Amino acid sequence: MKVLVCVKRVVDSSSEVVLTEDAQAVDGRYAGFTMSAHEECAVELAVQVAAATGGTATVLTLGDTDAVEQLRAALAVGCTEAVHVVADSSTFGPADVAREIAAVAGDHDLVLLGNDAADSGDFQVGIRLAYELGRPVVNGVTNVSVAEGVVTASGAGTDGYETYRVPLPAVVTVLEGGVEPRYPTVPGRMKAKKVPIEERSPVSDPIGPSRVRLLLPPPAPSNVQVLGKGADAAPAVVDLFEQLGVLSR
Structure with missing residues (x-):
């Protein structure tokens, strides 16, 4: 089995998300960069499938020279080869x-991707790739x-847990939650x-993206109830506490 797993260098969304001035991308100057949780799980699955079949797991990314960091992270947890567009x-x-991706994926039996882009929210690449390759997805x-x-391939569906079986070669997009991704060790x-x-x-x-602009969701509302001041509170x-069930009389 030759497995290809695709990752993207994205802004770490654990901190405040800020858009670029043209609202076309997420500004990561103050947040740092990583790969998405979906893609971490995809990497883990790629490594598991390669190990189970005696095959190889190749990680691919498209990005500038800094994107090598994400390739090295995938290599450190078990991928054996890396391709940088x-x-x-x-x-x-x-x-x-x-x-x-299609230009690289031709001789790979299985291509794994994150379900969606963590920065731009695109859900299209997996479907478009499958059409490019003429493979089931x-x-x-x-x-x-x-x-x-x-x-x-299995996961939660609208009517319960769903399982699909498709012939190889195939394309699969992965959501986080099914496996626990391993993290790089120093020797790795x-x-x-x-x-x-x-x-x-x-x-x-x-051709370029066709999006008009990105929008940030409105901040979650917060309600504050003042109980009183000092001993009067x-x-x-x-x-x-009684309402919350912490205390009982």
Whole structure:
């Protein structure tokens, strides 16, 4: 089995999210960068499938020179090869990204991606890639296994837990939650530094994203109830604890 897993360098959303001035991207100057939780799980599944089938797990990214950090992170947890399409990712739309992945994915049996882009919210790349390659695709699953030329992909659906079985080669997009991604150890990081990374140029000029702009969701409302001041607030606090079930009389 040859497994290809695709990751993207995105802004760490654990801190405050700020947009660029043109509202076309998330500004990461003050937040740092990472890969999404969906993609961390996709990497874990790629490593598991490769190990179970005696195959290889290759990690791919499209981005500038700094995106090597995410490739090294995937290599440190078990991927064995890495491909870097060196380009400015902000100029590539979902169709462009799918085309670049397809140029690499031809000889891979299984392609895994995160279910959606953590920065721009695009849900299109997996579907577009499957059309480019003429392969079956399963979206939004949390577990993947392979046996006898068939990939079994499962996850929560609208009517309960769903399981799909499709023939290889195939494309699968992954949601977080099904597996616990492993994290790099010091020996893993040292080993990853020695793995050569294949650099590629884009196969064609990008059309670019067609989005008008990104919008931040409104801040969650917060309600504050003043119970009182000083000792006068004590009875109100007791009443509140009773309502919450913390105290009982």
